Amino acid sequence: MFKIIAIIVLAISTAGAGYFGWTQKKSSAAATEQIAELTQKVEESDKKVEASEEELAASKEMLPPLMTKAQELEAVKAAFSSGTVLKDLEAAYAKEKKGLSPERQLGLAGLRLLTNGTKDPATVEAFQKALEMTDWKSQQKVICAAQNALAAAGEKVKVMSECASEAPTAKGEMKVDTAPAKGDKKDAHGSGEKHAAHWEYEGAMGPENWGKEFPTCGKGRSQAPLNIKGPFEKVRFSVAPDYKQGQLKIVNNGHTIQVNVPVGSKIRIDGRAYDLLQFHFHRPSEEHLDGKPAAMVVHFVHKNLEGELAVLAVMLREGNENPGIKTLWTHAPPKEGPEVVPDGVMFNPANLLPREMDFFHYDGSLTTPPCTEKVKFFILKSQVNVSKEQVSEFPFKMNARPIQPPNGRPIYSN
Ligand SMILES: [Zn+2]
Numbered sequence: 001m002f003k004i005i006a007i008i009v010l011a012i013s014t015a016g017a018g019y020f021g022w023t024q025k026k027s028s029a030a031a032t033e034q035i036a037e038l039t040q041k042v043e044e045s046d047k048k049v050e051a052s053e054e055e056l057a058a059s060k061e062m063l064p065p066l067m068t069k070a071q072e073l074e075a076v077k078a079a080f081s082s083g084t085v086l087k088d089l090e091a092a093y094a095k096e097k098k099g100l101s102p103e104r105q106l107g108l109a110g111l112r113l114l115t116n117g118t119k120d121p122a123t124v125e126a127f128q129k130a131l132e133m134t135d136w137k138s139q140q141k142v143i144c145a146a147q148n149a150l151a152a153a154g155e156k157v158k159v160m161s162e163c164a165s166e167a168p169t170a171k172g173e174m175k176v177d178t179a180p181a182k183g184d185k186k187d188a189h190g191s192g193e194k195h196a197a198h199w200e201y202e203g204a205m206g207p208e209n210w211g212k213e214f215p216t217c218g219k220g221r222s223q224a225p226l227n228i229k230g231p232f233e234k235v236r237f238s239v240a241p242d243y244k245q246g247q248l249k250i251v252n253n254g255h256t257i258q259v260n261v262p263v264g265s266k267i268r269i270d271g272r273a274y275d276l277l278q279f280h281f282h283r284p285s286e287e288h289l290d291g292k293p294a295a296m297v298v299h300f301v302h303k304n305l306e307g308e309l310a311v312l313a314v315m316l317r318e319g320n321e322n323p324g325i326k327t328l329w330t331h332a333p334p335k336e337g338p339e340v341v342p343d344g345v346m347f348n349p350a351n352l353l354p355r356e357m358d359f360f361h362y363d364g365s366l367t368t369p370p371c372t373e374k375v376k377f378f379i380l381k382s383q384v385n386v387s388k389e390q391v392s393e394f395p396f397k398m399n400a401r402p403i404q405p406p407n408g409r410p411i412y413s414n
Contacts, residue, residue, distance in 0.1 A: 199369045201255075207401050210369050217371035223404035224364025224377055225286035232360065232413035237270035239312065239357055239378050241300075245348035247341065250328065254336035255368060256280040256399055259328065265349060267302050267312060269378070274302035274310050279349055283391065285315045286367050286400040287379050293400065294383060295391050298352055299367075309366075310376040312359075314352060319385030324351035326390070334395050354382035361412040367401045 112123050199205050199213065211218015246262035258280035265276035278301050285297030294315035302310045316322070324347075331342045358381040365373040 201399050201401075210371065214369040214371055216365070216373060217369055220365055220371055220373050221407045222363050222365060222373050222409055223371060224362075224367050224375065225288070225401060225403060226362055226364065226377075226406055226409070226411065227288040227291055227403045228360050228362075228379060228411055229290050230411075233410045235361065235412045235414050238414065239267060239269045239359060241265075241267045241276075241312070241350065241353060241357070243267075243276060243348060243350040243353070245346050248327075248331060248345040248347040249339050249341050250331050250333070251339040252333040252336050252395060256282065256396060257328070257332045257394065259347065259349070260339060261349060267300070267310070269310055269376070272304060274304045274308075276349060277301050277303055279352070281394060281396075282367075282400045283394050283396055283398065284400055285313075287313055287315065287377075288403055289315070296386055296394065297400075300349065308374065308376070309372075310378065311364075313377060313379040314354065315379070315383045316386040316391075317383045318388050318391065321387040322352075322385055322390060325386055327351075329390060329393050332395070352384065354380060354384050356380070356382040358382065359414055361414070362406075362409055364404075 109123075109126050112126065199210055201207065207217075217223070243261075243265040246264065249260040249262070251258050251260065258278050260278045261276045263275065267274050267276060279298055280301075281296055281298050283296045284293035285295070287293070287297060295318045296316040298314045298316065300312040300314070302312070304310070316325075327345070327347060331340060331345060333340055359378040360381065361376065361378050363373075364375050364377045365371045366375055
């Protein structure tokens, strides 16, 4: 809970604007509502803290820095309204000749928004533009961008340890992303790494050897994928996607075809909201059902406010042509390269979902290095069609990690 408070306090104090953009609130009214909502959340959390002495005792270490942050909030707010932060930062950045990284532009645009307010349409538009340019995948990234921006402006803002590696000195490129850029080479090739850790699906760099470079892949006790077979433990909650149409952004990252999803698509799992970040494909499906893979699988990768990951897996069985995949394959780059944004092509991820949302569920991991654990998997029982031709058009012949040992993990069914 303290992490939530910390994140919220930090979000308001240093990246309030970033937070608004992150939730893609377009109007100032909505933004105001958002901050009211956040403030309320903080207050509610505070009440809960008061109510829970035990938790308080356990969190003694966490509280003092939080209080400091809360105090900083007031100072920062005052600095924003006077415009000094903005001026300092603009001056600091003006000295740079090379141009600003998207993250720093976002930080700057965020500060302008906080300083000038949300009533000025030009400021809001500039901020939205900066957001779009930033390949941020998590709230943390936005907060880090703002924190680093503030720190660069000489403000007394403690940069979270998670953000330290993303300080503005890092050539404007973020280090290893904690977001689940599964199959994203940036994960393995973070600019802060001493050497590029490479991985593949076969040979010397294959899954059996991932553990040498990425310890969790070898030593983790709750790795994915699993073979799904009974007996199942019953759960009563549901998963309810609310995916929205948006501009198609598609990339061949050398490991898979991935679609990066604009903000706004969500899923509710057991009543909790997660944002859809991206979806990507594996051939054959990584998950097995009773020992057998499907022709392919699409993994929808989500993250909630607390940074917890949830993957919704839809298995694709060979059958009729899939119109959604037809659109995607039309624009999917056949070779590894940068993200492609085909002009005016819209896509709704919901086009790849079956009607029924009954699922199997287990606690797993990213299925690509660094194989980070605590990823909740939901594998839909209903499958959708993909034609044989479409399967063969997928540029990766085999990009599925082998089945991992369950180590006593239960598999749930709703
Ligand atoms: Zn995947």
